[in-house]
Amino acid sequence: MKTSDFYFDLPKELIAQDPLENRDASRLLVLDRETGALEHRHFYEIVEYLRPGDCLVLNNTKVIPARLYGVREGTGALIEILLLKRREGSIWETLVKPGKKARPGTRLIFGDGLMTGEVLDVVDEGNRLIRFSYEGVFEEILDQLGQMPLPPYITHELKDKNRYQTVYAKHEGSAAAPTAGLHFTPELLQKVRDMGVAIAEVTLHVGLGTFRPVKVEDVTQHHMHSEFYQIDEETAERINETKRRGGRVICVGTTSCRTIESAATADGTVQAGSGWTEIFIYPGYPFKVLDCLITNFHLPESTLLMLVSALAGKDRILEAYRVAVEQRYRFFSFGDAMFIK
Numbered sequence: 566m567k568t569s570d571f572y573f574d575l576p577k578e579l580i581a582q583d584p585l586e587n588r589d590a591s592r593l594l595v596l597d598r599e600t601g602a603l604e605h606r607h608f609y610e611i612v613e614y615l616r617p618g619d620c621l622v623l624n625n626t627k628v629i630p631a632r633l634y635g636v637r638e639g640t641g642a643l644i645e646i647l648l649l650k651r652r653e654g655s656i657w658e659t660l661v662k663p664g665k666k667a668r669p670g671t672r673l674i675f676g677d678g679l680m681t682g683e684v685l686d687v688v689d690e691g692n693r694l695i696r697f698s699y700e701g702v703f704e705e706i707l708d709q710l711g712q713m714p715l716p717p718y719i720t721h722e723l724k725d726k727n728r729y730q731t732v733y734a735k736h737e738g739s740a741a742a743p744t745a746g747l748h749f750t751p752e753l754l755q756k757v758r759d760m761g762v763a764i765a766e767v768t769l770h771v772g773l774g775t776f777r778p779v780k781v782e783d784v785t786q787h788h789m790h791s792e793f794y795q796i797d798e799e800t801a802e803r804i805n806e807t808k809r810r811g812g813r814v815i816c817v818g819t820t821s822c823r824t825i826e827s828a829a830t831a832d833g834t835v836q837a838g839s840g841w842t843e844i845f846i847y848p849g850y851p852f853k854v855l856d857c858l859i860t861n862f863h864l865p866e867s868t869l870l871m872l873v874s875a876l877a878g879k880d881r882i883l884e885a886y887r888v889a890v891e892q893r894y895r896f897f898s899f900g901d902a903m904f905i906k
Contacts, residue, residue: 566784566848570879571866573886581895582721584728588750592894592901596885598877603888608748608902611859617761618812620804622821624743625766627734629704630711630726635682638672646673646682646695647714648707649740649772650793655697656685660773664691676710704737714740716898729898738770738793744898745818745860763812765803769794769824769842779866784847789868794824795839801828804835804854813856819872822846822855829853847871848879858905862889862896877905 585591593611595604606613615621631648644667647660661667661684673682673695680699688694699706713726723729731746733754758764772792779787804825807814816822827842828835833853845868858876863869874882885903894901 568779568782568784568787568866570784571870571874571883573865573883573890575865575890575896579890579893579896579900580718581897581899581901582719583723584747584899588732588748589753591748594885594889594894594901594903596877596881596903596905598881598905601881601884603885605892609753611904612753612756612760614904614906615757615760615762615815616813618763618807618810620763620765620807620812620814621757622765622767622804622814622816622825623731623733623746623749624769624771624818624821624824625731625733625735626739626743626768626770626820627737628713628730628739628742628771629737630707631714631740632712633675633707633710634712635673635675637666638674638681642666644673647740647773648711649692650770651738652694655699655703657695657697658688659693659695661693661695664693667693676706679710680706716741718897719899733766735766736768736770736795738768740773741771742898743769743771743818743820745902747899748859748902749817763803763807765800767794767796767800767821767824769820771820779868779871784871787845787868789843789845791841791843792823793839794827794842796824796828796835796837798837801835801837808833808854814854815857815859816855817859819858819860819869822858822872825854826852845871846875848875850875852876860903860905861898862886862894862900862903864897873903873905 589609591608593606593608633646645662649658651657667684669684671684682695682697685694713729729742770793823844827844
């Protein structure tokens with residue numbers, strides 16, 4: 566299976582640069598994975614495809630303002646830091662630009678000295694371990710100094726940083742938003758509950774590994790970066806009870822999907838717990854828990870496109886994407902949605 570098998574041509578103007586005024590006003594492309602039939606709807610109509618007894622799985626991670634701009638001590642040269650994951654205490658694994666100048670021992674200054682950092686080591690793929698020093702609470706300082714880490718294909722400035730958070734975001738730790746969830750409003754979620762659909766929340770802190778390009782031609786040789794996930798007892802039981810009763814488990818986003826599939830036993834039972842997952846789902850993967858998926862439109866040749874192809878079949882997905890391009894759907898993080906049933 567080749568990476569190039571997952572290529573499609575995407576006009577640049579279809580990459581959504583700004584969120585819509587109303588979250589649930591996005592378009593919704595519904596794909597029946599058995600027949601390949603497509604329907605063109607709006608996201609607020611998702612309730613028409615849900616049934617009492619189903620379970621909607623949400624990823625309640627919260628994006629941190631992980632992009633920091635500072636200067637190198639001594640030279641005053643500008644430097645950009647992206648926080649990837651906390652290793653321990655005030656030590657973070659980071660992506661640094663320009664990286665060549667950030668050797669171990671380099672000291673960095675942020676916000677005129679409100680926070681400083683020292684490069685401790687160079688680790689996998691050139692990432693830097695940095696120890697930060699500050700007075701007070703790190704999260705509060707980060708909120709003051711940091712910016713939302715929008716993907717590189719979004720060039721417009723985000724006016725309201727809450728629009729890059731889901732309305733149910735709780736646990737801080739992500740370097741990117743679980744974007745399929747951006748379409749939900751509190752009112753729409755309440756409507757879902759009122760119709761007898763269970764809601765289960767998991768946590769997976771999204772790392773940049775999700776978005777890294779696949780650089781190998783043989784898909785099976787690609788290695789996913791690890792991401793931290795957590796599932797509590799109540800959530801695990803809610804999902805397992807749904808399966809026992811014959812309801813459908815519907816994941817909101819590929820991150821929710823990877824979380825429950827990582828925590829599932831061979832017989833499809835979801836186990837409570839926490840840990841790190843490197844799960845890579847591509848065609849041929851046997852889904853243990855997931856029945857349906859709400860997702861956005863993904864980049865050509867990406868691991869996310871491979872995941873949805875594993876669920877619906879590569880040919881069906883590429884045909885759906887061809888139609889989406891033809892019908893001028895909006896792509897990627899702030900774009901439109903897809904329901905694969």
